Amino acid sequence: MPIRAVILDYGNVLCPLPAISAYAELRSLAGIEDPQFQESFWRYRLDYDRGTLDGTAYWRRVAQANGKEYSDALIQKLIVSDMALWLTPDRVLLQWARDLRHEGVKVAILSNMPRDLALYLRHSAAWLRLFDHATFSAEIGLVKPAPGIYQECLKGLDVRAEEALFLDDNAGNVEGAQALGIHALRFESTAQLAAEVHGFGLPPVPMEEATRQSLPASDRPVV
Numbered sequence: 001m002p003i004r005a006v007i008l009d010y011g012n013v014l015c016p017l018p019a020i021s022a023y024a025e026l027r028s029l030a031g032i033e034d035p036q037f038q039e040s041f042w043r044y045r046l047d048y049d050r051g052t053l054d055g056t057a058y059w060r061r062v063a064q065a066n067g068k069e070y071s072d073a074l075i076q077k078l079i080v081s082d083m084a085l086w087l088t089p090d091r092v093l094l095q096w097a098r099d100l101r102h103e104g105v106k107v108a109i110l111s112n113m114p115r116d117l118a119l120y121l122r123h124s125a126a127w128l129r130l131f132d133h134a135t136f137s138a139e140i141g142l143v144k145p146a147p148g149i150y151q152e153c154l155k156g157l158d159v160r161a162e163e164a165l166f167l168d169d170n171a172g173n174v175e176g177a178q179a180l181g182i183h184a185l186r187f188e189s190t191a192q193l194a195a196e197v198h199g200f201g202l203p204p205v206p207m208e209e210a211t212r213q214s215l216p217a218s219d220r221p222v223v
Contacts, residue, residue, distance in 0.1 A: 003183065003200050005132075005159045006100055009144075009168040010111035011086060013187045014093050017169075018085040026081045029074065030059075032066050040065045049112040051138035055079040058114070083117050089127060092190045092206055097130045099203040108133040110153045110166065112143045133157050144168070145176025154182075165200055167193065 008014045020034065027037045040062045048058040059078050063070045070078070097107045109131055118136035121128055128134065133156035135149060142149040154161060161181035168174050169187045177184040185196055194205035 001160075001162050003105065003165050003202055004163040005106040005108060005157045005165070006097075006202065007108045007110045007153055007157075007164055007166045007182075008093065008097075009166075009170070009173065009187070010109055010113060012169040013167055014089050014109060015086050016088070016090055022085055026078065026085070029078050029081055030062065030066075030070075031068060032062075036066060046112065046143055048114045049137045050143045051115055051141050055114065055116045079116050083120055086117055087120075087125070090190065094127055094130060096203070096205050099206075101130065101132070103203050105202060106132040106157050106159065108135065108153055108157050110135045110144070110149065110168075112137045114138050144170070144173040147176070147180055150177055150180050150182060165197075165202070 011017065020038070023034075023037070023041075026041075027033065030037060032040060043065065044053060044058055044061045047053045047061075048055070053061065055078075056072070056075050059070055059075045100107050107130065109128075111134075113136040115136075115138035118139055121136075122134075133153065135153040135156060137143045137149060140149065140152055142152070144150070150161075150166070154164060157164070162183070164182050166174070166177040166182050166184040167187045168177070168184070171186055174184045174186045183200070185193070187193055190205060194207055197205060
């Protein structure tokens with residue numbers, strides 16, 4: 001059965017993973033140094049992505065874990081600084097999304113994402129209009145690899161599982177999609193994607209542009 005839809009994860013697929021150095025402003029605002037900052041930042045992230053915690057509750061958890069208290073004004077600055085790390089999608093994958101739609105293939109985003117960032121993208125990211133559908137975890141109260149979040153995305157695209165190809169950097173999320181019958185690949189780099197997607201009968205990833213590589217281990221946050 002031909003692929004009728006391509007579904008992309010957001011963080012570290014459509015949007016490159018920020019290097020540790022990119023968190024400098026956020027660390028300074030939080031008053032926490034690495035490695036404690038990175039550990040605290042990610043410890044409660046799934047609850048933030050799921051919507052169990054809103055932005056204020058999330059940053060209060062981070063503060064409490066480090067013996068600190070943050071004012072409401074500081075929390076708003078932290079939320080804005082955090083969002084700023086995730087606002088630059090990869091131009092190669094955006095062009096590929098255009099190429100896919102030109103050939104009649106639907107495209108979607110399926111992401112574990114806090115409500116603050118999801119709302120910002122829906123209201124302010126003009127490039128989001130390239131996509132036929134976006135499923136953001138905090139809006140439905142589910143995070144990958146829960147089956148329901150994949151099913152919500154398939155429903156939004158109006159395609160069957162076997163008609164979709166899903167791309168994610170997390171092996172557990174890839175396996176969650178495959179368990180439902182969705183074709184899935186683990187994303188490592190644009191060059192790797194260009195090579196592996198060839199067998200699915202899809203428009204090629206722009207090879208002359210496909211040079212983005214994963215960050216070296218020394219500069220990757222502990223996710």
